[in-house]
Amino acid sequence: xxxxxxxxxxxxxxxxxxxxxxxxxxxxxxxxxxxxxxxxxxxxxxxxxxxxxxxxxxxxxxxxxxxxxxxxxxxxxxxxxxxxxxxxxxxxxxxxxxxxxxxxxxxxxxxxxxxxxxxxxxxxxxxxxxxxxxxxxxxxxxxxxxxxxxxxxxxxxxxxxxxxxxxxxxxxxxxxxxxxxxxxxxxxxxxxxxxxxxxxxxxxxxxxxxxxxxxxxxxxxxxxxxxxxxxxxxxxxxxxxxxxxxxxxxxxxxxxxxxxxxxxxxxxxxxxxxxxxxxxxxxxxxxxxxxxxxxxx
Amino acid sequence: xxxxxxxxxxxxxxxxxxxxxxxxxxxxxxxxxxxxxxxxxxxxxxxxxxxxxxxxxxxxxxxxxxxxxxxxxxxxxxxxxxxxxxxxxxxxxxxxxxxxxxxxxxxxxxxxxxxxxxxxxxxxxxxxxxxxxxxxxxxxxxxxxxxxxxxxxxxxxxxxxxxxxxxxxxxxxxxxxxxxxxxxxxxxxxxxxxxxxxxxxxxxxxxxxxxxxxxxxxxxxxxxxxxxxxxxxxxxxxxxxxxxxxxxxxxxxxxxxxxxxxxxxxxxxxxxxxxxxxxxxxxxxxxxxxxxxxxxx
Ligand SMILES: [Fe+2]
Ligand SMILES: [Fe+2]
Ligand SMILES: [Fe+2]
Ligand SMILES: [Fe+2]
Numbered sequence: 001x002x003x004x005x006x007x008x009x010x011x012x013x014x015x016x017x018x019x020x021x022x023x024x025x026x027x028x029x030x031x032x033x034x035x036x037x038x039x040x041x042x043x044x045x046x047x048x049x050x051x052x053x054x055x056x057x058x059x060x061x062x063x064x065x066x067x068x069x070x071x072x073x074x075x076x077x078x079x080x081x082x083x084x085x086x087x088x089x090x091x092x093x094x095x096x097x098x099x100x101x102x103x104x105x106x107x108x109x110x111x112x113x114x115x116x117x118x119x120x121x122x123x124x125x126x127x128x129x130x131x132x133x134x135x136x137x138x139x140x141x142x143x144x145x146x147x148x149x150x151x152x153x154x155x156x157x158x159x160x161x162x163x164x165x166x167x168x169x170x171x172x173x174x175x176x177x178x179x180x181x182x183x184x185x186x187x188x189x190x191x192x193x194x195x196x197x198x199x200x201x202x203x204x205x206x207x208x209x210x211x212x213x214x215x216x217x218x219x220x221x222x223x224x225x226x227x228x229x230x231x232x233x234x235x236x237x238x239x240x241x242x243x244x245x246x247x248x249x250x251x252x253x254x255x256x257x258x259x260x261x262x263x264x265x266x267x268x269x270x271x272x273x274x275x276x277x278x279x280x281x282x283x284x285x286x287x288x289x290x291x292x293x294x295x296x297x
Numbered sequence: 298x299x300x301x302x303x304x305x306x307x308x309x310x311x312x313x314x315x316x317x318x319x320x321x322x323x324x325x326x327x328x329x330x331x332x333x334x335x336x337x338x339x340x341x342x343x344x345x346x347x348x349x350x351x352x353x354x355x356x357x358x359x360x361x362x363x364x365x366x367x368x369x370x371x372x373x374x375x376x377x378x379x380x381x382x383x384x385x386x387x388x389x390x391x392x393x394x395x396x397x398x399x400x401x402x403x404x405x406x407x408x409x410x411x412x413x414x415x416x417x418x419x420x421x422x423x424x425x426x427x428x429x430x431x432x433x434x435x436x437x438x439x440x441x442x443x444x445x446x447x448x449x450x451x452x453x454x455x456x457x458x459x460x461x462x463x464x465x466x467x468x469x470x471x472x473x474x475x476x477x478x479x480x481x482x483x484x485x486x487x488x489x490x491x492x493x494x495x496x497x498x499x500x501x502x503x504x505x506x507x508x509x510x511x512x513x514x515x516x517x518x519x520x521x522x523x524x525x526x527x528x529x530x531x532x533x534x535x536x537x538x539x540x541x542x543x544x545x546x547x548x549x550x551x552x553x554x555x556x557x558x559x560x561x562x563x564x565x566x567x568x569x570x571x572x573x574x575x576x577x578x579x580x581x582x583x584x585x586x587x588x589x590x591x592x593x594x
Contacts, residue, residue, distance in 0.1 A: 011437065060449055063592055087408065133444070143461060150426070155359070157360075157462070180447060192444060294360070
């Protein structure tokens with residue numbers, strides 16, 4: 001099913017000039033040398049593939065669960081939507097997401113100054129380390145519940161695991177482009193500690209709240225990636241506009257051989273829109289209702 | 298891939314006589330009426346399918362991860378094996394399993410008296426509620442580690458999830474035959490609470506110990522199911538010897554239409570032998586080594 005591709009490294013593609021002084025070289029390991037040869041000097045320095053956190057030797061993403069492969073039409077017709085909160089639980093979930101987003105935009109400094117590739121990557125990597133938590137926590141909770149209460153699961157676990165893995169693949173894809181700093185890593189570890197604890201407790205108490213919460217998080221994720229695509233189209237992201245998709249992304253989303261970074265962001269946004277639908281749907285169900293989503297759909 | 302089968306209920310198969318007074322009726326919902334018609338009166342009372350904890354409406358086990366489908370040759374050539382402990386960690390893992398087994402045999406009363414279908418089911422259900430824990434805990438730990446440390450997983454997670462799901466399917470299969478008592482349920486809940494806590498802590502501290510521990514647990518599981526098969530063959534299990542496999546089991550292991558309970562135990566034993574190999578292998582690896590097991594293999 002998956003194709004093993006040999007990954008081109010800058011060294012294989014020819015000499016590099018070694019002039020980078022901005023620390024953004026690692027953004028650009030996957031820059032195709034045929035595009036914007038004037039940017040070729042970025043492909044050096046800190047970002048040697050051997051130094052990458054997540055070194056793709058061509059085997060990454062080969063053992064993934066079934067997941068949707070989007071058509072060009074599907075990724076382009078994704079729109080920002082909003083499911084109005086109805087119950088008190090819904091309102092609490094919506095309020096929590098709005099509160100978190102407002103604070104995150106403020107403290108991450110995303111609101112201020114120019115949005116660059118660097119800033120976008122920082123934001124995407126951080127958010128995806130959090131986004132991979134709910135699906136896994138929910139899957140484990142339902143699995144242990146089934147074992148402990150001697151009850152069936154009604155087919156939910158696979159969908160939750162697919163979501164968790166898909167978010168982790170978003171992260172792995174973003175990590176192809178950047179090696180985060182020590183301070184950033186500290187923030188990620190702290191955020192996970194807090195979020196895993198709170199989300200696990202919340203899932204035991206009220207799974208409907210949790211799926212609604214994720215539904216609203218995903219509404220925000222679709223907004224975020226839509227804004228990113230707008231930044232591509234308004235010329236704010238010149239590096240990414242000319243950057244080929246990382247081999248991992250081509251493999252995972254079955255993208256065409258000449259796919260570019262913009263295609264990767266389109267695929268990620270389609271995934272987020274799918275999680276939005278899944279989680280709002282699961283929140284509408286009772287925990288013993290059958291899951292209407294089939295594997296990989 | 299999976300076939301939706303209509304599940305036959307006793308009612309559909311004709312009138313039942315309602316004489317059961319031993320509380321074992323629920324063992325026998327899947328007893329094929331063509332076998333041992335003298336046992337037909339067992340198919341009544343407590344064990345009406347509507348009362349079952351895990352009511353299979355024909356949709357159970359349809360969303361499962363890829364898993365091995367064993368041939369008749371494969372299930373019959375499974376043997377009891379032992380990987381001698383080498384390191385101190387190995388010895389500790391082996392000692393822990395031996396200690397746990399000795400205590401469990403004692404306190405569950407399995408050592409004493411005649412081994413009946415009832416006693417076997419009790420034991421199998423209890424053990425499988427525990428067996429489903431390690432794979433899920435390990436998968437979640439590695440998933441969160443990957444998110445938190447911004448590192449790849451090296452392909453382990455899918456194998457761990459497959460093991461967890463497979464053990465849960467063993468449990469769901471056994472629950473087709475029995476509705477456990479309140480006291481039993483209390484023991485299951487207590488055992489999970491303890492085991493999840495200890496195993497999670499141990500997996501954070503020393504995954505090699507944990508996989509070795511599961512490897513030794515699975516050595517015991519193969520012994521247990523081998524003894525069960527011996528009890529079939531020595532005539533100790535007359536009810537099961539004449540009982541058709543539950544529809545769920547036929548679906549999950551792709552068993553032939555006329556498969557019997559003995560075929561189910563053979564398939565479960567082959568699964569346990571597979572986990573034995575997987576966990577001893579994973580214990581030999583470092584946590585950043587690639588997982589040699591492919592999905593469903
Ligand atoms: Fe995501
Ligand atoms: Fe998401
Ligand atoms: Fe098992
Ligand atoms: Fe097992």
